[in-house]
Amino acid sequence: MNLVMEMEARNIAQRYAICFCVKLDDNVTTTHGKIQQAFGNDEMSRAQDFPWHKISSEGRNLIEDEQRSSRPSATRTGDNTARVRELVRSDGTLTVKMIADEVNMNRETFRLILTEELRLRQICDKMEPRNLTAQQRDAR
Secondary structure (H helix, E strand, O other): OOHHHHHHHHHHHHHHHHHHHHHOOOOHHHHHHHHHHHHHHHOOOHHHHHHHHHHHHOOOOOOOOOOOOOOOOOOOOHHHHHHHHHHHHHOOOOOHHHHHHHOOOOHHHHHHHHHHHOOOOOOOOOOOOOOOOHHHHHHO
């Protein structure tokens, strides 16, 4: 069992213990003390105990976390990889920000696609070479 699953199993066990204490009409401070005594160093923080005690005392019987409606944490799909590959090959002067905006993903995800999936090391960091005027050249 991996570490995340172990932590989730411990949290669920502690949530059941909190529900049990609520059924016994223990207040939140007493409940937290019992959780500390039972689970030792593996116990949830006091900040986590309070909301779960409140939720349980309001009659909620579900112990697992509720589904959250949010964007997926990563957008590294085959379609996005193909779109990034196509854009990088079509125009080598596009910047990281331009391509990331085009495929609607953050720059870190885009960087991971470039380095890990497409095995690229560097792409152009300027849009195109800048043509200097005679006055600008003289100023240098």
